[in-house]
Amino acid sequence: MAYQFKGLYITEEQGEFKANLTELSTADLPNNEVLIKVAFSSVNYKDVLSASGNKGVTQKFPHVPGIDAAGEVVSSRSNKFKTGDKVIVTGYDLGMNTWGGFGEYISVPSGWVLSLPEPLSLLDAMALGTAGLTAGLSIYELINSGVTPEKGKIAVSGATGGVGSISVAILSKLGYEVVAISGKKQNDFLTRTLGANAVFTRQDFIDKYDKDIMSKMELAGGIDAVGGRILSGMLKATNYNGTVTCCGLVASPNIETTIYPFIIRNVTLVGIDSVEQPLNHKEAIWKLLANEWKPTVLSHITKLINLEELPAALYDVSQGNAIGRYVVSHG
Known part of the structure; x- marks a missing residue:
């Protein structure tokens, strides 16, 4: 079954790159093991590069950036995850050449996916990202x-x-x-x-x-x-x-x-490279971030935005004007 969803869609036209909020379909996603409905993503400098057409980050266009995603499993062909599981995906090829968290759905290999560590919320997971x-x-x-x-x-x-x-x-x-x-x-x-x-x-x-x-x-x-x-x-x-x-x-x-x-x-x-870290090491760090290392001021350094506000946030990050973290809500 295919689902319709919104995403920040980057297209290339005669060497120029344009970003538009576009209606997309899960039928356009790769046929990977785990389909996830994204609740939150976050804005990183690598997303700025991808959205601006930097071929060192993203070679294939049209494209949906977003190297971070947190949400719930919709379907899974892996026995590691089931429908309704709350999960995090960061790094690997997400948001680079695999459509990422600036869309409301992602389809990824199970080897990229981590269960959300307790007691972290999906929002806080992306405030960290x-x-x-x-x-x-x-x-x-x-x-x-x-x-x-x-x-x-x-x-x-x-x-x-x-x-x-x-x-x-x-x-x-x-x-x-x-x-x-x-x-x-x-x-x-x-x-x-x-x-x-x-x-x-x-x-x-x-x-x-x-x-x-x-x-x-x-x-x-x-x-x-x-x-x-x-x-x-x-x-x-x-x-x-x-x-x-x-x-x-x-x-x-x-x-x-x-x-x-x-x-x-x-x-x-x-x-320090966070992209290709072995999943078990990522999991160990995420457990620390969810518990004894979780910043008490996390909500004070996070600004929650929607998809319509995302282009302005990307511009702020590109100009070095951002302070703290932008989190994108798909709610």
């Missing part, structure tokens, strides 16, 4: 490498964005002293809402920590979501045996540094 998973994976690496709260300060870049804001909120909840770095003047949001202990502008952080070959050791570690000189400065200022994670490139995909942090201070740089 790929950004929350990436933040969780980053924090997991810090903790797993022995960077505990008593070791010192943690720097977080892109702190008003999705990964950064959730990272700051979780780290603060876990008792870490957090140094937030942002290109926006949002000190009250960073300190009062998220719980950061100190705030740097990007330029102030660069001026303090990336001017010389090495900096004074002032950080136990860092979570970098922007790349470039911010990442370089984090590495130079990290304590002996510290760890820095990197997951983004909104400032730059390049890093100009030396090997000194690695060979003199034994600093570890860990790359």
Whole structure:
């Protein structure tokens, strides 16, 4: 049985890409194992790239973006899921070349699907989404490498964005002293809402920590979501045996540094990818996010929008104007 549904439909016409809210059919979806009615999705920078026709993200058009989805199983050919199960899908090929969460239905392989961990709601799952998973994976690496709260300060870049804001909120909840770095003047949001202990502008952080070959050791570690000189400065200022994670490139995909942090201070740089993580590791992180790591301020950093408001939200994210998380409701 085919269902009609609405979605943000991206078409290519003579090299130009257009986004329209369009009536679609589940008959147009791939014939995968699990059909899901999407309740919520979220807006990520990769969705901006897909919606604007970036062929490094999406090669096949027309297309429905949305790399995150949470909803209920409509039908399943897998014995792992049954009709009515509440589930999450993030990453893999969803929203890239497989129609994604900006449509009211998705059809995906069972190996992409996770049961919604209790006591998380579908809305909160998408308030976290790929950004929350990436933040969780980053924090997991810090903790797993022995960077505990008593070791010192943690720097977080892109702190008003999705990964950064959730990272700051979780780290603060876990008792870490957090140094937030942002290109926006949002000190009250960073300190009062998220719980950061100190705030740097990007330029102030660069001026303090990336001017010389090495900096004074002032950080136990860092979570970098922007790349470039911010990442370089984090590495130079990290304590002996510290760890820095990197997951983004909104400032730059390049890093100009030396090997000194690695060979003199034994600093570890860990790359974070949330897309192709093994499902069992994703599941472990999601259980932490649903329970002891769940930010107490999650509702305060989330803006709920509908499909009609989605193009404006995508534009905000593309211009670097978004603060916190946009969640798309299909209700």
